Amino acid sequence: MKALVCDEPGRLSLVSRPDPVRGDGEVLVRIRHVGICGTDFHIFAGKHPFLEYPRVMGHELSGTVEEAPSGSALRKGDPVYIVPYLSCGGCQACRKGLTNACCNIRVLGVHCDGGMADYVSVPERNVVPTGGIALEDAAMIEFLAIGAHGVKRGNISAANRVLVTGSGPIGMSAIIFAKARGAHVTVMDTREYRLAFAVDRLGADAVLIADDRAEASAERQTGGEWFDVVVDATGNAVPMQRGFNFLNHGARYVLLSVVRQDIAFSDPEFHKREATLLASRNAQPDDFAEVVRQIEAGRVPTRALNTHRGRLEDAVGLFSEWSRPEAGVIKAILEV
Structure with missing residues (x-):
């Protein structure tokens, strides 16, 4: 698969990597859209406090199910968005329902490689059907x-x-x-x-x-x-x-x-x-559900927010262009 790697501050590479192998209890997702976040620009600029290089960025993700565990309600081809906070489920924060502040949290694209790639494999609980929301809009659910x-x-x-x-x-x-x-x-x-x-x-x-x-x-x-x-x-x-x-x-x-x-x-x-x-750190499942409700109700101007679009293959050049204040980016989305 192709993946966009931030090798070090200010340097990106589009590389070929082996496709991920789906682990037990995980869903393999074919990424379709990736929202570019301020976090990604901070990583590119070398300003993120929790990151080691090299890193595949990308945590605002939507796509389609490629492979799901036996017995899952998810089926190949289902449109989904990804909750990028990989919580451990057992620490004192998780036991209190604070999965967004898990003591051992790994955030896709920050603590581990993210979704600026063709595929990503994540726990099934982190994969959510989009309902009637367009995949391009679903890539904005996380920041919202x-x-x-x-x-x-x-x-x-x-x-x-x-x-x-x-x-x-x-x-x-x-x-x-x-x-x-x-x-x-x-x-x-x-x-x-x-x-x-x-x-x-x-x-x-x-x-x-x-x-x-x-x-x-x-x-x-x-x-x-x-x-x-x-x-x-x-x-x-x-x-x-x-x-x-x-x-x-x-x-x-x-x-x-x-x-x-x-x-x-x-x-x-x-x-x-x-x-x-x-x-206020990250978000919880009910926050994602609230975003979906408000998008479905027409209260989120997704088309106006998504000011810039491009392809993953062109992202090496686009990142430098979009990171300039004069570019006027509100939300940029890469198509994979």
């Missing part, structure tokens, strides 16, 4: 599930005034699912075209430019009451720390971002607000 999980972690409701900081794909997914719950959503970013997209295509209610006047603008917009929930999706330690400035009393701060650096905040200000700080 991350936003859905963060919104769930923040316990966002229609009673909440929400600020999403960072309007990349993960921030956009948080906007979509916060709006699905009826919240009033403000989006903050430095990129005005992304803010316009959030309003025009995702239904965001208000925007903030992330300049040195953002706090004053937010205070004015909210009548001095700030935000019930702040969701950070910037992937940058400086705005992650700045996000604490926008919390009202009793607020919840959800960190979708993960960075290498420590982050710090004013304990007296945090304490007097009796605020809550929440990490």
